[in-house]
Amino acid sequence: MLFAVICADKPDHLNLRMETRPPHVEWLNGLNAAGQLKIAGPFLDAAGKPCGSMLLIAADDIDAARALAAQDPYAKAGLFESVEIKPYNWVFNNPEA
Template sequence: MLFAVLCKDKPEHIHLRMETRPRHLEWVDGLNEKGTLKIAGPFLDAEEKPCGSMLLIEAVDQASAEAIAAEDPYGKAGLFESVDVKSFKWLYNNPEA
């Protein structure tokens, strides 16, 4: 089952994002190696600076997806104002379809 993990950064926390980025990317690379990760990247503000994140992950259920999302180093560092985990059905341009 697929889940979209939608994360919104706290305002004025770009410094924390940059400090934590190497650990976050290592974590994302691990998800990718396991086949858990389908898509990932930052949201950008009007000045094209990162202001949040979006991941599309595969998990057995909602609780498992939330557990995966809770391991994000950005979240553990206190970067996110909010994290929303929603089940997702990939209809168009799904390479696995």
């Protein structure tokens, strides 16, 4: 099952995001290698700076998706003000459909 993980950064935490980016990317590469990562990237503010994240991940259920999202180095570093996880149905342009 697919889940959208929608994260908003805490205000004025761009430095923490940039400092934590290398382990975050390493974690994403691991998810990708395991076939669990479908899409990932940052939300951008009006100045074009990252201010949040959106991931599309595969997990067995919502609890597994929450556990996976909690492993994100950004989450562990306290970057996010909020994290929302929703079941997702990838209808258009899904390469696996």
